[in-house]
Amino acid sequence: MREITYRQALNEALAEELERDPNVFLMGEEVAEYQGAYKVSHGLLQRFGPRRIIDTPISENGFAGLGVGAAMVGLRPIIEFMTFSFSLVAFDQVVNNAPNMFTMSGGQFNIPITFRGPNGPAHQLGATHSHATENFYASVPGLKVCAPATPRDAKGLLKTAVRDDNPVLVLEAELLYSSKGMVEPPDEELLIPLGKAEVKREGSDVSIICYAQTVPLALKVADQLEEEDISAEIVDLRSIKPLDEKTIFDSVAKTHRVVIVEQDHPFCGVGAEVCYRIQKNIFDALDAPIIRVSQEDVPMPYNERLEKAVLPNADKLIAAVKQVCYA
């Protein structure tokens, strides 16, 4: 194992999959000559050439659809959205064409495509550039959605996504691109299955269910709670869809108390689905109502102080934990 950044981990995943399968290509805005808006594709043009690392004009609908069409005849496109906020321009391709094709064609055309890029609020980008799209996309049958929080998960999930025979969205986190973590060396194949959550820290008093940018937050909060003798178990969903019910339920059966911290909005957010499944399946294991911590239900303000007030933070999470622990 060695320590690398989330950005490097994604870059390795792309390079390894491009190397392994000649049907894989990377397409998007500024992915080639500019070396990636967030440098995730750094060096790939030099290594794989312009046939496989392809710059596009600013035409999300067009190039997302191009990817779906290429996937119909067996190529395995990786389509980069500069941010998933811009994927909304291609919503028709991601929601109507990619996931419906397999059904509409009676199983003749599966779409092995990966849509990837940063998702969720970053830092003072305002309402149009701060969308957390996981709950929209996870509600669409036919799509798979993952949201890695660590360099290791980012690499392993992206490689799995590229090999999956279905459309998979890899929702990266802009604020995590420079974060570091331990990852297997490049000569060791790292594939992390979709639909498998991971307990990032064991605990006994409360389960904090989180993903993507809320994982480092939850881990930090767990340290603080420990000083107050509250032992928090951190469950990182990693995949939003399919959802790993077993890991969630096992944790809840152990702690009996749940806080869900998510980066999307509260109404029909990811936490709402997780909450529903817990109460439906293991109602008797619960010793307190489940509490969700999410963004506030407002478009993202630019002002820094207001932005912080919209996002989940340590204070909100700690208060929620104390509420479910009656502490």
Place this chain on the structure above:
Amino acid sequence: MQPVEQRDEVEMLSLMLLIRRFEERASQQYQAQKIGGFCHLYIGQEAVVTGAIAAVRDDDYVITAYRDHAHALARGTSPDACMAELFGKETGCSRGLGGSMHFFDKQHHMYGGHAIVAAHIPLAVGLAFAIKYRGEDRVTLCFFGDGAINQGAFHEALNLAALYRLPIVFICENNLFAMGTSVQRSTSLRQIVDRAEGYDIPGEIVDGMNFREVRDKVAEIVDSIRKEPHPAFLEMRTYRYRGHSMSDPASYRTKQELEKYRLDDPITRLRAQLTREGKLTNEQFDLLDKRAKETVLAAVKFAEKSPQPPLDTLYDYTYADGATEPDRPRPVEPAQERREVAPSPSTNSP
């Protein structure tokens, strides 16, 4: 498949007849409520798809919008599978899961059947991208209506195709109406073909009621594309005799206009050309038409007696690997009622 110039025109006339009779019968079955949803008929436009298909190879890619029955038939999808799809049956070309607007046939390189206006044009560019990526000499034929040319997806797709020099023919089937809105009321240009010029794509206007003109023009362009990949644009001037869909009486146009186009009927025209040249007798034509009608009637029978898609396959076509969320019980077929069967002697015995 035979080289383009040698393909039998009588065979292509026969295909046009099959399309027309298929659509007429679909209309009748729709009115009899055997067909659900929306149903858009191709009657009047037959020369466009038959002419274009006559000019390409069997392994070239074809993709179109929702008025798609004719494109599947022209590509070689069996009339049985097409009619069964309209009936929503398991034997349909999309297993009854797609319906009228979503015909697919992988074996015959028919890539749909797409019902969001212009959303398939980027897909078509993706098919063409894959051809060039693999260094093949195939061509993609992308059909769409005049209503598609004011959608963003159309413009993005044309720009990408031109930028990457992709082997694709954009075939605009200009039947003068986007649903009920005439081209003059929807499009700022006087000629649709001028859209292509904006993307530096060569474009031409073709008489879409004339099979030979369509075939020869598509053949010429496809030949040029096979030598050196590039996009091209053809505006086919055509006309649909029916409304936009089965629910549209087409009251936005005059009877005189419809009659004018009926006099220029593509089937009548090709028939007259062949008859004049001594390649077809009236008896032969009648026989072709009789065969087309019989084929379509047989397709209706096939569709009627075909089974429904089983309920327990409901989750089979969502993910290619069969992945489903946990905790989602699959529906099961309701138990067959068996009133005629006597109760088992082991139960309720006195």
